[in-house]
Amino acid sequence: xxxxxxxxxxxxxxxxxxxxxxxxxxxxxxxxxxxxxxxxxxxxxxxxxxxxxxxxxxxxxxxxxxxxxxxxxxxxxxxxxxxxxxxxxxxxxxxxxxxxxxxxxxxxxxxxxxxxxxxxxxxxxxxxxxxxxxxxxxxxxxxxxxxxxxxxxxxxxxxxxxxxxxxxxxxxxxxxxx
Ligand SMILES: [Mg+2]
Numbered sequence: 079x080x081x082x083x084x085x086x087x088x089x090x091x092x093x094x095x096x097x098x099x100x101x102x103x104x105x106x107x108x109x110x111x112x113x114x115x116x117x118x119x120x121x122x123x124x125x126x127x128x129x130x131x132x133x134x135x136x137x138x139x140x141x142x143x144x145x146x147x148x149x150x151x152x153x154x155x156x157x158x159x160x161x162x163x164x165x166x167x168x169x170x171x172x173x174x175x176x177x178x179x180x181x182x183x184x185x186x187x188x189x190x191x192x193x194x195x196x197x198x199x200x201x202x203x204x205x206x207x208x209x210x211x212x213x214x215x216x217x218x219x220x221x222x223x224x225x226x227x228x229x230x231x232x233x234x235x236x237x238x239x240x241x242x243x244x245x246x247x248x249x250x251x252x253x254x255x256x
Contacts, residue, residue, distance in 0.1 A: 084180070084207065085239065087246050090214040091206040093222035096255045100124060100202050100223055101139040105146040108200055111219050115149035115192045117185070119203030120156050120164055122225040130160070132167055133226075140168045153177050153188045153201065155208065179203075180212030189218070206243045222256065 095111065097103055100123060108116060121127045124136045140150045152173035154161050161175035172191050177184040189196035201218045203209025204225040213220035229236040247256040 084211075085242060087242070090211050091243075091246060092214070092250060092252075093206070093210050093220045093256075094214075095219070095221045096224075096252065097202070097221060098224045099133070099135075101133075101135040103139075103200075103202065103221065105143055105148050108143070108148055111200060112198060113148070113200035113219050114194045114198040115151065115189075116143065116200040116202055116221075117151050117153040117188045117192075117218070119179075119201075119205070119209050119223075120152060120154040120161065122204040122227075122229070123202060123209075123223045125164065126227060127229040128231055130163060132164070137168060140171065144169070149192050149194075151188060151192060153179070153184065153203075155179050179208040180215065182212055182216035185212055185216035185218050189216075205239075206246065207239060224256070 100118060118124055124132055143150050150171050152161055152165055152171060154175055155177050156175060158175040161173045165171050165173040174188055186196050189199045192199060197217050199218045200221055201209055201213035202221040202223055204223045210220045210222055247253055
């Protein structure tokens with residue numbers, strides 16, 4: 079959960095790829111994108127906002143990627159205990175909690191942890207203002223995941239933010255897929 083303050087509308091908010099769910103991203107897709115590893119967001123990407131369980135299929139998806147030689151880690155702005163829980167649920171994959179996305183240092187640090195160049199790291203997340211903006215500015219491969227349901231915490235803030243995301247993507251011609 080992030081209380082994003084920078085809501086400037088600029089092209090760094092445009093994702094490179096769009097998916098309905100992380101589990102739709104195949105190892106082949108990632109290879110075609112030039113990604114050796116994928117960093118995943120938590121809230122509204124692999125779990126409901128503030129929840130303590132994974133969306134269906136995420137665990138099997140991570141296992142499949144790893145079996146095909148694609149590393150997976152968690153890159154989240156959420157607090158450590160929660161990040162650690164999800165890491166554990168996904169087979170003790172590496173994680174960075176309290177990452178401070180969209181700061182580009184967070185993405186560079188994640189790539190370092192994975193032992194790859196940031197340009198070889200895909201970032202899969204639901205938020206344009208944190209995941210996508212940060213990934214683009216750091217030179218990572220920005221993948222936008224459709225969020226599933228409105229956030230409970232900071233409801234008014236997120237309602238405003240989601241409306242801005244929607245208007246922006248419509249304006250840029252991505253309304254039909256986003
Ligand atoms: Mg999120």
